[in-house]
Amino acid sequence: MYSIKVKKLCKSYRKEEKGKGRFGSLRFFFRRKYREIHALRDVSFSIERGEMVGIIGPNGAGKTTLLKILSGVLYPDSGSVSVLGYIPTRREKEFLRSITYFTGQRGFLSLTIWDLPPVDGYELIRHIYGIPESEYRRRLKYLVELLDVEDLIRTPLRKLSLGERTKVELVAALLHFPDLVLLDEPTIGLDIVSQKRLWEFFRLYNEERRATLLITSHYTRDIEELGKRVLILHRGRLLFDGDKKGLAKGLPDRKLVKVVFRSSPPPSLRGWRIEGDTALKQVKKSRLSDELRLISLDDSIIDITIEDPPFEDVIREIFTRGEVNDEVFDGSEKRDQT
Amino acid sequence: MTKYLTAAKNEIKLNFRYRFNLLAFSTGLLFPLLGYVFLWKTAYSGGGRVGEYSLNGLFTYYFWALFLDYTLPVFAYGDMAWNIKSGGLTLFLVRPFSFLFYYVSIIAGGTLVWATVNLAVLVPFGMVFARYFIFPGLTDFLVGFLFTAIGYFLALLLGFVINLLAFYLGDPSGFRGLYGWGMMLLGGSIIPLDLLGFPLDRLPFRFLYFIPAKAFMGEIRGDILGLLFEDVLWASISLFLVFLLWKRGLRKYEAYGG
Amino acid sequence: MSLLMYVLKAILIRFRRESVFRGSFLLRILGKASYVIVYYIFFDVIFGSMEGIGGWDRGSVFMLVGTSGLVLGLSQSLFGRGAVGLSELVRRGGVEMFLTRPLPAGLFMLFREPSISDLLSLPVSLMVLIHGMQMTHARPPGSCFLFVLLILVSVTIYSQLHLFLGLFAFKFVRLSAIFWWLSDFSDYARYPYRIFPMAFRIIFLYIIPVLALSNVPVMVYLGDYSLVAPFLAFPMFFAFLLRFLFPRALRWYEGTGTYELVEG
Numbered sequence: 126m127y128s129i130k131v132k133k134l135c136k137s138y139r140k141e142e143k144g145k146g147r148f149g150s151l152r153f154f155f156r157r158k159y160r161e162i163h164a165l166r167d168v169s170f171s172i173e174r175g176e177m178v179g180i181i182g183p184n185g186a187g188k189t190t191l192l193k194i195l196s197g198v199l200y201p202d203s204g205s206v207s208v209l210g211y212i213p214t215r216r217e218k219e220f221l222r223s224i225t226y227f228t229g230q231r232g233f234l235s236l237t238i239w240d241l242p243p244v245d246g247y248e249l250i251r252h253i254y255g256i257p258e259s260e261y262r263r264r265l266k267y268l269v270e271l272l273d274v275e276d277l278i279r280t281p282l283r284k285l286s287l288g289e290r291t292k293v294e295l296v297a298a299l300l301h302f303p304d305l306v307l308l309d310e311p312t313i314g315l316d317i318v319s320q321k322r323l324w325e326f327f328r329l330y331n332e333e334r335r336a337t338l339l340i341t342s343h344y345t346r347d348i349e350e351l352g353k354r355v356l357i358l359h360r361g362r363l364l365f366d367g368d369k370k371g372l373a374k375g376l377p378d379r380k381l382v383k384v385v386f387r388s389s390p391p392p393s394l395r396g397w398r399i400e401g402d403t404a405l406k407q408v409k410k411s412r413l414s415d416e417l418r419l420i421s422l423d424d425s426i427i428d429i430t431i432e433d434p435p436f437e438d439v440i441r442e443i444f445t446r447g448e449v450n451d452e453v454f455d456g457s458e459k460r461d462q463t
Numbered sequence: 464m465t466k467y468l469t470a471a472k473n474e475i476k477l478n479f480r481y482r483f484n485l486l487a488f489s490t491g492l493l494f495p496l497l498g499y500v501f502l503w504k505t506a507y508s509g510g511g512r513v514g515e516y517s518l519n520g521l522f523t524y525y526f527w528a529l530f531l532d533y534t535l536p537v538f539a540y541g542d543m544a545w546n547i548k549s550g551g552l553t554l555f556l557v558r559p560f561s562f563l564f565y566y567v568s569i570i571a572g573g574t575l576v577w578a579t580v581n582l583a584v585l586v587p588f589g590m591v592f593a594r595y596f597i598f599p600g601l602t603d604f605l606v607g608f609l610f611t612a613i614g615y616f617l618a619l620l621l622g623f624v625i626n627l628l629a630f631y632l633g634d635p636s637g638f639r640g641l642y643g644w645g646m647m648l649l650g651g652s653i654i655p656l657d658l659l660g661f662p663l664d665r666l667p668f669r670f671l672y673f674i675p676a677k678a679f680m681g682e683i684r685g686d687i688l689g690l691l692f693e694d695v696l697w698a699s700i701s702l703f704l705v706f707l708l709w710k711r712g713l714r715k716y717e718a719y720g721g
Numbered sequence: 722m723s724l725l726m727y728v729l730k731a732i733l734i735r736f737r738r739e740s741v742f743r744g745s746f747l748l749r750i751l752g753k754a755s756y757v758i759v760y761y762i763f764f765d766v767i768f769g770s771m772e773g774i775g776g777w778d779r780g781s782v783f784m785l786v787g788t789s790g791l792v793l794g795l796s797q798s799l800f801g802r803g804a805v806g807l808s809e810l811v812r813r814g815g816v817e818m819f820l821t822r823p824l825p826a827g828l829f830m831l832f833r834e835p836s837i838s839d840l841l842s843l844p845v846s847l848m849v850l851i852h853g854m855q856m857t858h859a860r861p862p863g864s865c866f867l868f869v870l871l872i873l874v875s876v877t878i879y880s881q882l883h884l885f886l887g888l889f890a891f892k893f894v895r896l897s898a899i900f901w902w903l904s905d906f907s908d909y910a911r912y913p914y915r916i917f918p919m920a921f922r923i924i925f926l927y928i929i930p931v932l933a934l935s936n937v938p939v940m941v942y943l944g945d946y947s948l949v950a951p952f953l954a955f956p957m958f959f960a961f962l963l964r965f966l967f968p969r970a971l972r973w974y975e976g977t978g979t980y981e982l983v984e985g
Contacts, residue, residue, distance in 0.1 A: 138717060196557045200714055218559045226557040233554045236546065237565075238473055240480055245473050252466035253560045487898030494905040497921075498912060502774065505916040511771035637745030637838075640752030648759045658766050 780856025
């Protein structure tokens with residue numbers, strides 16, 4: 126049973142081009158030029174109920190536009206969209222009760238109760254979704270404990286830090302226990318510890334509630350944290366859709382070699398990146414033995430590890446390929462590297 | 464319905480959270496009123512007279528007009544336009560919670576507070592200057608209240624129309640500024656419209672301050688039904704405009720942010 | 722960079738920002754000018770039936786309207802938004818951005834957002850002022866120079882009043898209402914001071930000198946120097962007071978989470 130079905134989705138915006146140079150502003154005042162920005166181009170995919178999917182891409186890739194179309198906020202220029210069996214732009218009440226849209230940049234509580242404590246906002250949410258009193262208390266307790274915000278919900282929102290505000294906003298976003306959770310850069314501006322806690326929470330929520338989660342981020346390390354499946358967007362096109370393990374298959378056959386020395390690495394090491402007492406290099410599998418034989422002659426080595434290349438490098442390669450030849454990359458194929 | 468009552472309740476809580484601001488805003492209405500009182504007193508002390516107004520008539524007129532000026536939701540909350548422009552509207556569209564009714568709720572909540580506090584401030588003032596005030600009879604008071612209620616609704620809708628221009632204009636703030644001053648002049652809160660000397664009968668703004676103030680003064684008795692019909696007609700046109708701007712605006716909405 | 726250079730740069734940047742939306746920009750200029758136009762009409766109606774108000778004739782009252790428009794408009798264009806936004810800046814924790822820069826923090830916050838539309842609406846006030854001047858009998862050239870100087874003093878006094886009130890925002894966070902009061906009092910600037918009873922004159926000429934902002938320059942132009950001395954003493958007294966109070970006000974500042982700019 127599909128939770129989301131998207132077919133050949135397209136969306137464009139018209140943007141003004143400001144004048145350049147000293148008198149650009151004056152020229153711009155009298156004559157306007159516009160250009161078309163293709164936010165989404167022929168995007169197609171399906172997501173089943175209960176899946177947790179990451180959507181990554183650089184800024185301007187179309188991630189937020191996609192989420193806003195799925196939530197019914199924006200109208201697509203062409204293509205079809207079905208979410209939980211509804212057409213989002215009709216914004217039927219039952220559809221709205223089944224979804225939530227959360228952005229790390231701004232929350233519903235910030236708009237409505239900035240000077241009041243979050244509990245006042247939760248009361249409003251309760252009535253918006255028609256949650257019975259006893260059920261509301263149970264859910265609030267569940268979410269507040271999971272996110273550890275008991276001490277914060279009675280403090281005026283404006284007095285909370287960004288991380289604290291994000292958490293109390295998340296409680297507001299999930300109080301109605303939606304079937305579909307759309308998270309737009311949920312960890313933006315948060316420290317590493319808060320981010321990790323948030324990912325743990327999302328995993329738990331997905332497991333316990335069997336809700337479908339879509340998460341956008343331009344931090345590739347977020348996708349390493351959760352979601353087996355990844356969609357990669359670049360300049361409005363879907364470059365990759367599949368298991369994130371499949372991403373690595375299509376890459377050059379490389380391993381990352383890390384060598385730790387007793388003191389600093391010898392200057393004779395060429396082509397290695399030096400970080401303190403560690404030297405790093407990405408080496409083709411076919412050349413691994415040769416490379417290891419060369420460095421093993423040095424008796425100041427205390428440790429050698431061989432790992433898969435970092436996920437960020439994998440994604441960067443995908444983005445770069447997208448710029449060069451604009452192809453959709455299918456993670457099931459293995460590519461040869463010459 | 465409960466959700467909108469909760470929003471109104473939150474707005475009342477918010478206003479009482481900053482009591483000093485609330486009191487300061489309400490007492491602020493005394494200052495222009497005092498200015499007009501001293502000005503007209505001095506002007507009339509020289510023996511002159513403006514139009515058909517006695518000094519008491521002018522005082523009574525300004526009392527009502529300024530009370531309405533400080534109570535009617537002329538701008539229907541400026542952050543409405545900002546929410547549309549900045550993408551805050553998105554957070555309403557993804558919920559079964561009407562953006563427009565949300566603002567109706569919080570404005571209603573705010574109005575309840577302001578009207579109460581404004582009256583609490585004006586009543587002692589009125590007692591000090593009672594000798595200048597023309598007290599309305601029961602009928603005039605009820606008619607005035609009726610026109611005030613419709614005027615309130617009209618002010619709300621006109622404010623929505625101005626704010627919904629945010630869907631269509633890059634920056635609606637210029638409109639708001641001009642509209643504000645236009646409302647004050649053409650609505651009659653600066654000077655009674657029958658002294659202005661140019662015809663303003665075809666505009667809806669006189670139903671915001673001028674007509675209700677005149678109703679409280681008992682000066683529209685001969686034409687109540689006609690004015691009532693016109694008032695309701697303007698409110699209906701404004702309602703239609705709000706509906707149209709909203710429906711069309713949603714399709715244009717680009718949801719900035721993210 | 723000196724504060725003057727900063728203000729000039731801020732004006733340039735503000736022009737580029739405000740003029741992006743042309744229609745709104747032009748409407749805003751018209752809206753700002755409406756203040757003067759509306760009160761020109763107001764007094765025109767009154768003088769249609771009266772010869773004078775409190776000893777002030779039509780020409781001198783129009784001069785008052787034009788002068789108050791110039792003073793308030795110039796003040797609004799330089800620090801109107803900055804002043805009213807001080808309370809919001811404190812409330813949302815944005816003061817850090819100004820305290821950590823090599824410029825006098827208080828003035829920096831005050832002049833951070835000049836308004837071009839207010840600046841460009843000043844010609845309307847000037848026209849009303851000149852129209853009023855033409856109705857009164859001619860003055861020797863010297864009083865024009867003194868008139869302009871006193872306008873600048875008025876703007877200085879008004880900025881000091883705003884800054885003084887802004888200091889209280891550090892302690893009493895949501896304080897925008899106090900600026901509404903000042904704005905309401907400032908509307909008195911277009912009235913001849915003699916319409917007010919003695920108590921009001923004392924308060925609004927010598928303590929919160931909003932009446933003096935326009936009355937004194939116009940009186941000087943018409944040959945009456947009786948209020949000049951206290952008027953000139955005020956900015957000097959307030960400069961000293963602000964220098965003393967500002968560091969103490971900063972100690973009240975709590976800051977808050979990530980700053981969100983709210984435009985209203």
